[in-house]
Amino acid sequence: METTQMLESIEKVLKPFAQSFNRPSAERLDAVVKAEDLKAAVKAMVDAKWLYLSTITGLDIPAPADQPDAEGHIEALYHFCEGEAIATLRVSVPYSHPVFPSVCEFMPSATLGERELMEMFGVVVENTPSNERLVLPEDWPQGVYPLRKSFTGLNKG
């Protein structure tokens, strides 16, 4: 099947950068990538002619309730689509150092996704071409990130 072959070949391409792989379903491949390897992995995807970054999904993963001392993470999922196949680069960073590199150098259309990620999750995207607000109002308070799980409404803080 074509989709399976495409995912197998992109898995080989991503091998040097990925810590692990997972196949959640027949048309999907997830590759866990460290933040410092993200740019190289995106470049490899683009060189392999995966030219369509569908979107970037942000996930807030707070420390589990029974382990209050553990550290929460922000995960970003870079979904590349080609035909039926979806290859996702999963990058996780801790709350204490929430920094992603910008991938716009190789994938210029990522700029809106990166702006959304910064606004909604309070992460830093280094060297991103624009960090102006995209969707939140001008008078939205600094340091309040609505898609963090800890955000329950403005007035309650």
Add this chain to the structure above:
Amino acid sequence: MEKTSDGKFIVPIGAQHPALKEPGHFEFAVEGEIVVGASVRLGYVHRGIEKGCENRNWIQAMYLTERVCGICSHIHATAFALATEKLAGVEVPARAQAIRVLISELERIHSHMLWLGVAAHEGGFDTLFMYSWRDRETVMDLLEAVTGNRVNYSANVIGGVKFDISPEQKETILKGIEFLEERSQHYMEVVTTDETFTGRTRGIGTMPYDDAIRLGAAGPTLRASGVARDVRTDSPYAGYKLFPVNIITDTAGDLDARFIVRIKELFESYRLVREILDNLPEGELSIRVPRRIPAGEAIQRVEAPRGELFYFVQSEGGENPSRVKIRTPSLLNWASITNFAPGHKLADMPMILAGIDPCFSCNDRMITVRDVRTGQVSNLEDLKIR
């Protein structure tokens, strides 16, 4: 209008009513009549729907996603329902999947005709605007006949659909489609032969193939630049496996091509509606899905009228989704404006804006209510208390 240090003027357009009746703010830098730079500011109708889904159960969240967009509401609920069904591991009856596609295509017809009117209006061609909106009422009536509503049809349930198609409804739809097909032939003739019209569309806002790929454009805007990408054929969902779609492309990449692609897509939708009505699979309309959805992540891509719509849905095994990410097609097409507006006359801007068929409600999904007397900003919880 303000003057920048290098002698250019900045013309703000919007935030109210920039080209169509939705808010968005654009700044065009001009030298004389010619636009030399463009930027966009969105978010005026951002309503926090992704966050809102996390506090609602699966069924409520589906209704909420249907309200992301007032034009293509059905496709949002369909994408969410399909993703949820993937997580639940249920097989939805073929009849339900075919009816989902039938309503999706009727919705595409209404959306493309709405766009045709808006785009014609921006081109100063209000006769075409009036005609296409008059004719669009036909498909609105069909949608109402099937679902009871002109917009927000609520046709989906998690596990299938609510509405069946009776033999009488089938006849009504076929009659309506016949009228619309005849009218669409007329529109095709107008947009390709009327000189006053083509003067405003040929060679305007041209986006070449390579740029369409590089900028990550979507939908008819992308296909008008020659890129054959359509989720309905690339990754068929719901009933599209049973009822395949012929992909429509054009190579010119200009505004004219975007008109031609969308009108050709109308004809393809008419064909598909007829085929589904003639070959509707027998069977149930829905299957029972438990209230709690097993833990996992699902991705569902669907082809909305404006292009690929992307849903990422995560469950932790509870009664609520733990994360819903929605990426709407309009968001992908802004880059085609900011990159291809420069070099054109300022007077072409409304039409270039309308040419991508932007939907601001889709981009922006949050609302804050401001009290004009106190300046206090309220959110949903406060409004509930009031």
